[in-house]
Amino acid sequence: MLIELVNVSKTFSDGHRALSNINIKIDNGEFVFLVGPSGAGKSTLIKLLLKELEADQGTILINDKDVTRMKRKDIPFLRRSIGVVFQDFRLLHEKTVYENVAFAMEVVEAPAKDIRRQVPIVLSLVGLSKKSNLYPSQLSGGEQQRVSLARAMVNGPSILIADEPTGNLDPDTSWEIMRNLSEINHRGTTILMATHAKEIVDAMKKRVIAIEECTIARDDKKGGYGI
Amino acid sequence: MIEILQYEFMQRAFIAGIMVAVTCPLIGIFIVLKRLSMIGDTLSHASLAGIAAGMLWGFYPFWGALAFSVTGAIAIEKLRKTFSKYEEISNSIILSTGIGLAVVMIGLAKGFNTDLMGYLFGSIAAVNSQDIYIMSALSLVIILSVIVLYKKLFYIAFDEEGAQISGISVDFLNIYLTILTALTVVVSMRIVGVFMVSSMLVIPVAAAIQAGTGFIKTMILSVVFALISVVLGLILSYYLDIAPGGTIVLLSVLILLIVIFTKGIKKEK
Ligand SMILES: Nc1ncnc2c1ncn2[C@@H]1O[C@H](COP(=O)(O)OP(=O)(O)OP(=O)(O)O)[C@@H](O)[C@H]1O
Ligand SMILES: [Mg+2]
Numbered sequence: 001m002l003i004e005l006v007n008v009s010k011t012f013s014d015g016h017r018a019l020s021n022i023n024i025k026i027d028n029g030e031f032v033f034l035v036g037p038s039g040a041g042k043s044t045l046i047k048l049l050l051k052e053l054e055a056d057q058g059t060i061l062i063n064d065k066d067v068t069r070m071k072r073k074d075i076p077f078l079r080r081s082i083g084v085v086f087q088d089f090r091l092l093h094e095k096t097v098y099e100n101v102a103f104a105m106e107v108v109e110a111p112a113k114d115i116r117r118q119v120p121i122v123l124s125l126v127g128l129s130k131k132s133n134l135y136p137s138q139l140s141g142g143e144q145q146r147v148s149l150a151r152a153m154v155n156g157p158s159i160l161i162a163d164e165p166t167g168n169l170d171p172d173t174s175w176e177i178m179r180n181l182s183e184i185n186h187r188g189t190t191i192l193m194a195t196h197a198k199e200i201v202d203a204m205k206k207r208v209i210a211i212e213e214c215t216i217a218r219d220d221k222k223g224g225y226g227i
Numbered sequence: 228m229i230e231i232l233q234y235e236f237m238q239r240a241f242i243a244g245i246m247v248a249v250t251c252p253l254i255g256i257f258i259v260l261k262r263l264s265m266i267g268d269t270l271s272h273a274s275l276a277g278i279a280a281g282m283l284w285g286f287y288p289f290w291g292a293l294a295f296s297v298t299g300a301i302a303i304e305k306l307r308k309t310f311s312k313y314e315e316i317s318n319s320i321i322l323s324t325g326i327g328l329a330v331v332m333i334g335l336a337k338g339f340n341t342d343l344m345g346y347l348f349g350s351i352a353a354v355n356s357q358d359i360y361i362m363s364a365l366s367l368v369i370i371l372s373v374i375v376l377y378k379k380l381f382y383i384a385f386d387e388e389g390a391q392i393s394g395i396s397v398d399f400l401n402i403y404l405t406i407l408t409a410l411t412v413v414v415s416m417r418i419v420g421v422f423m424v425s426s427m428l429v430i431p432v433a434a435a436i437q438a439g440t441g442f443i444k445t446m447i448l449s450v451v452f453a454l455i456s457v458v459l460g461l462i463l464s465y466y467l468d469i470a471p472g473g474t475i476v477l478l479s480v481l482i483l484l485i486v487i488f489t490k491g492i493k494k495e496k
Contacts (some may be wrong), residue, residue: 050392076394094441
């Protein structure tokens with residue numbers, strides 16, 4: 001099992017309950033949509049996986065490692081094994097496409113040789129080989145999101161987490177991103193994607209986990225978005 | 228110019244000044260980008276308590292300043308966690324503690340003397356060769372740290388959460404940067420004085436941000452601005468026979484104004 005949550009609960013310090021008794025198992029190579037109304041706790045769940053937030057109950061296992069009991073100094077290593085993409089791209093505006101992607105390898109001290117080999121590979125994976133010398137401001141929103149996808153993938157993570165990656169994009173561009181994600185998934189990376197994009201979820205026929213009012217309302221193997 | 232360089236104390240003042248002009252903007256640029264401009268003030272007041280302690284108990288004030296400002300740096304980071312919703316409170320607490328301790332110990336040491344004035348407003352004549360050795364060692368640590376950690380510090384300054392998620396030890400680096408700031412304060416206090424250290428961390432960087440574009444250019448330009456302020460400031464204060472801290476800071480403010488002004492003219496064209 002790649003990701004496993006057992007009886008996980010999270011209440012914020014102001015007393016607001018965000019997740020209650022969550023049980024989820026995700027296998028290697030799966031593609032999972034995380035859906036549910038705004039405020040249901042999707043982003044909270046993602047932050048627990050990245051240990052940006054601490055669960056106050058339950059156990060979270062990633063690659064058979066107990067994240068909930070992990071020491072502070074080991075957290076950076078956990079995060080290096082997970083690629084993350086956000087709604088708002090978060091690229092460094094002073095750096096070119098190539099530099100943005102290479103930077104993610106440089107900061108974890110990857111050898112220069114690996115960087116020179118790996119960056120062109122992920123850039124071609126997302127179809128941006130020709131734009132590698134442009135700056136983010138010279139790209140469309142969809143292209144910027146593909147850069148952040150390439151950046152998330154460049155260290156070869158076994159899991160890719162995407163929190164509303166198409167939230168700022170029009171439907172056509174959203175589908176480009178989804179094609180990239182499918183391709184990444186076919187190559188063996190497990191994907192967990194939180195989204196409100198009903199058409200996409202319905203069309204992709206992948207596993208859907210629905211969170212409502214802090215708990216799992218539904219977990220379908222080939223599900224739809226629901227109402 | 229040649230004439231003043233004949234004096235050994237002036238040579239030392241220039242060497243010390245150059246170290247100030249290089250280290251302050253190097254650290255200052257990260258401080259400014261992280262919106263922590265206040266931290267220089269806090270740490271300089273902490274170091275003032277260390278200077279006072281040295282004068283009271285008779286050890287070399289430089290070591291007192293170093294111990295207190297580094298302790299202050301660590302305390303700020305611990306308190307920041309305690310008051311996570313009101314982070315700037317941690318600065319106020321350390322600043323108050325530092326100035327309080329300093330005032331009490333200066334009182335106990337029976338008041339002001341020329342030594343203390345030198346530490347408050349900067350001094351040309353007071354820099355001795357032992358100071359130069361300590362300052363060189365600290366500057367070396369600061370410069371090497373920035374070179375080695377440059378990319379990570381850059382990432383944290385522009386996107387702290389992104390840096391964290393990509394697996395950088397952000398907590399550790401934040402504490403380390405605060406400690407480097409404490410070292411920079413100690414390097415600078417001899418020449419620019421405790422009261423004006425913070426300005427040297429911020430103003431050359433502010434001027435460079437107004438003028439430059441990319442990060443590296445801004446960094447280089449801020450060092451150039453700081454060098455101009457320090458060298459001219461030392462010469463001026465020698466001829467006017469006043470403490471160098473004020474002239475150096477005023478010159479860097481003047482550079483900032485010139486940059487803003489010429490930028491305004493360019494825009495109108
Ligand atoms: N730091 C926090 N302190 C207190 N409450 C919080 C905090 N972060 C999130 N919450 C609350 O927890 C609940 C779940 O938030 P979360 O961001 O996980 O929702 P979401 O499912 O991602 O929603 P959306 O679809 O709008 O992104 C919300 O009610 C939110 O207000
Ligand atoms: Mg969310």
